[in-house]
Amino acid sequence: xxxxxxxxxxxxxxxxxxxxxxxxxxxxxxxxxxxxxxxxxxxxxxxxxxxxxxxxxxxxxxxxxxxxxxxxxxxxxxxxxxxxxxxxxxxxxxxxxxxxxxxxxxxxxxxxxxxxxxx
Numbered sequence: 001x002x003x004x005x006x007x008x009x010x011x012x013x014x015x016x017x018x019x020x021x022x023x024x025x026x027x028x029x030x031x032x033x034x035x036x037x038x039x040x041x042x043x044x045x046x047x048x049x050x051x052x053x054x055x056x057x058x059x060x061x062x063x064x065x066x067x068x069x070x071x072x073x074x075x076x077x078x079x080x081x082x083x084x085x086x087x088x089x090x091x092x093x094x095x096x097x098x099x100x101x102x103x104x105x106x107x108x109x110x111x112x113x114x115x116x117x118x119x
Contacts, residue, residue: 039063043113044071045087064110069093071103071116080118087113 044060062071071084077098084094084105093114094105 039065042069042111043087045113045115047115047117060116062114064107067107067110069103069105069107069114071105071114073101073103076101083117083119085115085117086111087115 041061041063044062046060060071060073062069064070069084077100079097079099082094082096082098082103083092084103085092086109088111089109091109093107094103
């Protein structure tokens with residue numbers, strides 16, 4: 001009787017890792033892998049609302065990821081009215097008061113170049 005209980009008890013230690021492995025492989029196979037889009041850098045130019053245009057426009061770092069435009073300002077922007085336009089089509093993609101360092105805009109049409117105007 002002791003030998004049978006020893007065999008059954010030791011069998012649990014042998015079978016348990018195998019069951020855990022099977023359970024883990026079933027869980028990972030049933031979860032679909034999300035395809036994350038790679039960050040795509042874009043050109044963003046800053047315009048001042050006073051009408052003066054320089055020959056070389058300052059460039060703001062930004063990128064597009066998952067149909068969202070991320071505009072990263074070097075300094076903190078406090079309660080400024082911003083207008084963001086697609087440089088090619090002229091379409092306004094954002095207009096409003098912004099406070100912070102990073103502006104995130106959901107895009108319907110993705111462009112390659114944008115302008116940010118501080119009004």
